[in-house]
Amino acid sequence: xxxxxxxxxxxxxxxxxxxxxxxxxxxxxxxxxxxxxxxxxxxxxxxxxxxxxxxxxxxxxxxxxxxxxxxxxxxxxxxxxxxxxxxxxxxxxxxxxxxxxxxxxxxxxxxxxxxxxxxxxxxxxxxxxxxxxxxxxxxxxxxxxxxxxxxxxxxxxxxxxxxxxxxxxxxxxxxxxxxxxxxxxxxxxxxxxxxxxxxxxxxxxxxxxxxxxxxxxxxxxxxx
Amino acid sequence: xxxxxxxxxxxxxxxxxxxxxxxxxxxxxxxxxxxxxxxxxxxxxxxxxxxxxxxxxxxxxxxxxxxxxxxxxxxxxxxxxxxxxxxxxxxxxxxxxxxxxxxxxxxxxxxxxxxxxxxxxxxxxxxxxxxxxxxxxxxxxxxxxxxxxxxxxxxxxxxxxxxxxxxxxxxxxxxxxxxxxxxxxxxxxxxxxxxxxxxxxxxxxxxxxxxxxxxxxxxxxxxx
DNA sequence: TGTACATCAGTGAACGCGCGTTCACTGATGTAC
DNA sequence: TGTACATCAGTGAACGCGCGTTCACTGATGTAC
Numbered sequence: 001x002x003x004x005x006x007x008x009x010x011x012x013x014x015x016x017x018x019x020x021x022x023x024x025x026x027x028x029x030x031x032x033x034x035x036x037x038x039x040x041x042x043x044x045x046x047x048x049x050x051x052x053x054x055x056x057x058x059x060x061x062x063x064x065x066x067x068x069x070x071x072x073x074x075x076x077x078x079x080x081x082x083x084x085x086x087x088x089x090x091x092x093x094x095x096x097x098x099x100x101x102x103x104x105x106x107x108x109x110x111x112x113x114x115x116x117x118x119x120x121x122x123x124x125x126x127x128x129x130x131x132x133x134x135x136x137x138x139x140x141x142x143x144x145x146x147x148x149x150x151x152x153x154x155x156x157x158x159x160x161x162x163x164x165x166x167x168x169x170x171x172x173x174x175x176x177x178x179x180x181x182x183x184x185x186x187x188x189x190x191x192x193x194x195x196x197x198x199x200x201x202x203x204x205x206x207x208x209x210x211x212x213x214x215x216x217x218x219x220x221x222x223x224x
Numbered sequence: 225x226x227x228x229x230x231x232x233x234x235x236x237x238x239x240x241x242x243x244x245x246x247x248x249x250x251x252x253x254x255x256x257x258x259x260x261x262x263x264x265x266x267x268x269x270x271x272x273x274x275x276x277x278x279x280x281x282x283x284x285x286x287x288x289x290x291x292x293x294x295x296x297x298x299x300x301x302x303x304x305x306x307x308x309x310x311x312x313x314x315x316x317x318x319x320x321x322x323x324x325x326x327x328x329x330x331x332x333x334x335x336x337x338x339x340x341x342x343x344x345x346x347x348x349x350x351x352x353x354x355x356x357x358x359x360x361x362x363x364x365x366x367x368x369x370x371x372x373x374x375x376x377x378x379x380x381x382x383x384x385x386x387x388x389x390x391x392x393x394x395x396x397x398x399x400x401x402x403x404x405x406x407x408x409x410x411x412x413x414x415x416x417x418x419x420x421x422x423x424x425x426x427x428x429x430x431x432x433x434x435x436x437x438x439x440x441x442x443x444x445x446x447x448x
Numbered sequence: 449t450g451t452a453c454a455t456c457a458g459t460g461a462a463c464g465c466g467c468g469t470t471c472a473c474t475g476a477t478g479t480a481c
Numbered sequence: 482t483g484t485a486c487a488t489c490a491g492t493g494a495a496c497g498c499g500c501g502t503t504c505a506c507t508g509a510t511g512t513a514c
C-alpha cells in the first residue's frame with residue numbers, strides 16, 4: 001500500500017512539475033512559444049517522457065488554462081473575503097482590482113484565457129467552472145446587497161437574452177442579471193485594453209483610470 | 225513614363241493580391257496558420273518571391289492589421305453616416321452594431337487586432353490612426369451632442385488619469401472623456417466575450433443582449 | 449528606330465530550425481506466490 | 482523472506498512536417514544613347 005502510494009505520489013509531483021515548468025515557459029515566452037519539447041528540455045527529460053503524463057499538447061494546455069482561471073478566481077476571492085459583508089462597494093472594488101493586478105502580474109497567462117482562442121483547441125467541460133469564478137464572485141456581492149435590501153433591483157422587466165436559468169443560478173433578480181453580465185464583460189474589456197496596448201495613447205495613469213471604471217461599473221449594477 | 229507607370233501599377237496590384245491572399249488565409253486558418261510560404265503557395269509563386277514585396281513576415285502582418293482596423297472603422301462609419309445628425313442614440317447604436325457585425329463576420333481578423341498581441345510583434349506607428357477610428361467615431365457622436373446642448377456633460381471634475389490632450393483631441397469635455405473611454409473598452413469587451421466564447425453558458429440570445437449593452441453604454445455616456 | 453546596358457521580378461535550392469508524436473527498448477519499482 | 486513476473490517511467494532515435502530567410506541565378510522589362 002505504501003509502495004503503491006509512493007509511486008502515485010511521485011507521479012502527482014512530477015505532473016505538477018511539468019505544469020509549472022509549462023507555466024514558467026508560458027509566462028516568459030507566451031502561448032505561442034509553449035511546446036512539449038521546450039517543457040521537457042527545461043525538466044531535463046526526453047520529450048517523449050512527457051507523454052507518460054499528458055496524452056497530448058492540448059491536454060497540457062487545458063491544465064494551464066484551468067490553473068490560470070483558478071488563479072484569477074482565487075486572487076479575486078482572497079481580496080474580497082476579508083472585507084465586511086455589508087461593505088458591498090468595497091468588496092466589489094477589491095475583487096475587480098485583484099483581478100486586474102493578477103492580470104498585470106501574469107500577462108501571458110491572462111492572454112491565454114482572455115485573449116484570442118487558441119487555434120484548434122476546444123475548451124473542455126473542465127474549464128467551465130473555473131472560468132466563471134470572478135463573475136460568480138461579483139454576482140455574490142450583488143446578491144448579498146439584494147438580500148439585505150441595500151441594492152434596489154430596479155423596475156421589473158424581462159430579459160430574454162440571457163440563459164434561462166442564469167438569474168436563478170446566480171441568485172439575482174432577472175433585471176439585474178443583464179447589468180451584471182455587462183459589468184463582468186466590461187471589467188475584462190478594460191483589463192484587456194490596458195494589457196493589450198489599446199489605451200496606449202489614451203490613458204496616462206492606468207491604475208487611476210481603472211479605479212474610475214470600477215466605480216462606474218458599480219454604479220451600473222446599482223451598488224450604493 | 226507609361227512603361228514605368230505600368231510596372232509600378234503591376235507591382236501595386238500584386239502587393240494587393242498578396243495581402244488579400246494573406247487575409248483569406250487568416251480568415252480560414254487564423255493568425256497562427258498564417259505564413260509567408262502558405263501565401264506564396266496560394267498565389268502559385270515561390271516563397272522567396274514574396275520578399276520582393278514585403279521585407280518580412282512582420283511587414284505583411286502590419287499590412288493585415290492596418291487593413292483590419294480600417295475595415296472595422298469603415299464599417300462603423302458607413303453605418304453611422306446616413307443617420308440624421310441629431311439622432312444621437314441612433315448613430316451610437318448603428319456604430320456599435322456595425323462593429324459587432326463586422327467582428328462576427330471576420331472573427332479571425334478581429335482576433336488579430338483585439339485578441340492577444342502577436343508574440344514578438346511590436347505595432348508600428350502606422351497602426352495608431354486606423355486603430356482609433358471606432359473610438360473616434362463614438363466620441364464624435366458625443367461631441368455633437370455636447371455642441372448642440374443635447375448631452376449634459378455632468379458636473380465638472382478633473383480626471384487626471386487620461387492622456388492630457390485627449391479630451392481636447394476628441395472635442396469632449398474632460399468629465400465625459402473618461403466615460404467615453406470606458407464605453408469604448410466595454411463595447412469591445414462585450415464583443416470579445418461573445419466571440420471568444422466566454423458568454424457561452426451565460427447569454428442565450430447574443431444579438432438581443434448586445435442591444436441592451438449598447439443602450440446601457442449610451443446611458444453611461446449620458447446620451448438622451 | 450536600334451542597340452547596349454541597367455534594373456527588376458521571380459526561381460529553386462538550400463540552411464537551420466523546432467515542432468508533435470510514435471515506437472521499440474531498458475531498467476527500476478512494485479506484486480503475488 | 483525470497484524469487485518470478487508484471488507494471489510502469491523514462492530513453493533515444495526516428496518520421497514527417499512546415500517555417501522564415503538567404504542567395505546565386507535567369508529572363509524579362511525598361512532606359513539612355
